[in-house]
Amino acid sequence: MxxxxxxxxxxxxxxxxxxxxxxxxxxxxxxxxxxxxxxxxxxxxxxxxxxxxxxxxxxxxxxxxxxxxxxxxxxGPEVGTMLETVMGLAAQKGHLRTRTGPRDPAMRSARVCYDHLAGDMAVRIFDSLQARQFLAVSNDKGSLGLTDEGEGFITSLGIDVAPLNASRRPLCRACLDWSERRNHLAGSLGAAFLRHFQDQGWISRHENSRVITISPAGRTNLNKLFPPREL
Structure with a gap:
């Protein structure tokens, strides 16, 4: 080309x-x-x-x-999103490195993807938002946005949506999770979630690592706010 x-x-x-x-x-x-x-x-x-x-x-x-x-x-966040997407594609196609270790289960559970949450919990959050129709396709290019109900839910958490909407980056973006091989939430809202969960003391970051630890209280609150999708 x-x-x-x-x-x-x-x-x-x-x-x-x-x-x-x-x-x-x-x-x-x-x-x-x-x-x-x-x-x-x-x-x-x-x-x-x-x-x-x-x-x-x-x-x-x-x-x-x-x-x-x-x-x-x-x-910028677009570089992090690109890298996580490539990781997801590599995992999906079976191009995996053989190096393993004790951090691997923790990385699969919850980790940082540049400035937003990734891993099993992040995928559950994305699924829960979709199941309750809080996310909607916002244009013919497939970009995601918040429904009125979704914006009300985010506001109820204490997150101000206005500055997120005013940001130059997309509010919501589906980011392919390399370990779960399903989408988690990126964009300015994904970054706001990570900050909010940290401020609440629900999650903490490991020093010199991408691993996120979810506290018992944090897991209880996250499961309550983002219930698993019923099969």
């Missing part, structure tokens, strides 16, 4: 194993130094610098300087 978006360049950027490991490390939403990212990718600092330069030139990363250190983050 001679015209249109250059998906080949994006594919090349994320297709390198070292760069893929760097991007995966930044899916936690935290800023990391080049040294930390080199360790995550299993490469030297000099090699990491070369990869980071390419990722920044490709618009996938941004950096901020603080003192002697440079901190790198994903360039």
């Amino acid at each position: 001679k015209d249109g978006p250059d998906i080949a360049r994006i594919g090349t950027l994320i297709g390198d194993p070292a760069r893929a490991n760097i991007l995966n490390a930044l899916m936690s939403g935290k800023a990391l130094t080049a040294t930390e990212l080199a360790t995550e990718a299993g490469i030297t600092g000099q090699t990491a610098s070369s990869h980071l330069k390419k990722l920044m030139e490709g618009g996938l990363l941004t950096q901020a300087k603080q003192g002697r250190h440079r901190y790198f983050t994903l360039a």
Whole structure:
């Protein structure tokens, strides 16, 4: 294809194993130094610098300087959504890495997907919102929005929908969950959910990890607010 978006360049950027490991490390939403990212990718600092330069030139990363250190983050939520979608497709097609460990069950249960919740609980929340018709297709491109009932429900939680609607990013977006292979909620509302659940003390993030722990009280409240879909 001679015209249109250059998906080949994006594919090349994320297709390198070292760069893929760097991007995966930044899916936690935290800023990391080049040294930390080199360790995550299993490469030297000099090699990491070369990869980071390419990722920044490709618009996938941004950096901020603080003192002697440079901190790198994903360039925005759309990059995190793209990466999680690719992970979901890879899992769906059976392209799985064999590395396993004690964190895997916790990652499947609940984790951060850049700035929103992913994993089993996040999929249950998405299913519950759909089952109660709180989500609706908002245009012919298949984008999601809130119904009047859905907006009332979100407001009842203490989340102000107005600034979310005013945001440049989509309010609701279906994001394919790589572990559950079904959708969870992204967009500005997905990010607002994550912040709200943290503020309520229902969930907490593991340091230097994407893993989310749900407290007993948090699980009780989340199950009450987002009951499982009846089969």
